[in-house]
Amino acid sequence: MTQKREYKQDYPEKTLYIPGPTEVREDVIEAMCEPMFGHRMDQMTDLYTTIVEDTKEFLDTDNDVVVLTGSGTEFMESSILNLVDEDVLCTTCGSFSERQANVAERLGKSVDTLEYEWGQAVKPEDVREKLERSETDYDVVTCVMNESSTGVRNPIEEIGDVVAEYPDTLFVVDAVSALGGDYVDIDEHDIDVIFTSVQKAFAMPPGLAVCVVSDDAYEREVASESASWYGGFQRSLDYYDRKGQTHSTPAIPVMLAYREQMKHMLEEGHQSRNERHRKMAEYTREWAREHFDVFAEAGYESQTVSCIENTQDIDVAATIEAVSEEYDMVFSNGYGSTLGERTFRIGHMGEHTVESIEALTNAIEDAADL
């Protein structure tokens, strides 16, 4: 049984290179320390309308935006509840995309899967073939943008174009760990729902999830007989339309941090942020190929999380420990029991730069004697 462990005051500060949470700017942390105000006060309307409209501007989308207290998993669940009457096709290629299928099963939906080995990417032509050959009219196709367990970036743009050929099928994308660090034109590729958690490439403290919702998705939910209460798109969007606030009490301090960080993100711009992340990913892959190998299928490597194949058989756990002890930097082991020691992962997202990533790779070289 778990015992209480006292929270102390003297933890050494560590630089985070895990696939989220990631580093948060000091002014963003400080923005949370404002006197509390009520979620039905005008101040809240100012705050919430600012972060929603700033998010639309940053993501360059005409679709609606919901910022909800919770983590990305909330939208994994509610997008199924809101949009799937019966049948859903879940593409799976690693732990998080499998979780999406599992969530849909637990909600009692009829789940069909298009499965890939961990490390492989979902291919648009396979999705097309599946949709063409299937007798089922799927309500939704799901896909993960960035499979954080394997470091695969799926071609969601091309998959979105394929799904768009089926007007009754909506496309739902889990973009946790990608959105904000990897450019995607949501409207151009008919992505009906795309969601993320703010503690990933948005580089904010955890506590909020962001979801971009198309008109078709909104209308599907309105026409359906059941939907999520808390994560219902209609409830959040109607409340926003009427009052510019959230339907229930949000994590106000994290929203204050969001407002501050969005200023930085708008100043940098989505494309420049994308470019900075592209350079970090390129650097990390080059380093990985020099010393180890990259786990993801070639051509589909993630721009925010590199999953590195431990070809040198280093002691991953001991290296993580040594880097943490000696350099106060934290990176991740491989995901779960399948990839635990076979791979390790570096999160190059949010506020990181090529220089800060290089500091980590130097530390790993030192600790693992590469």
Ligand SMILES: Cc1ncc(COP(=O)(O)O)c(C=O)c1O
């Ligand atoms: C691709 C992906 N989906 C979903 C999740 C779950 O996100 P959260 O823990 O914010 O609910 C994660 C978390 O790492 C993720 O990487």
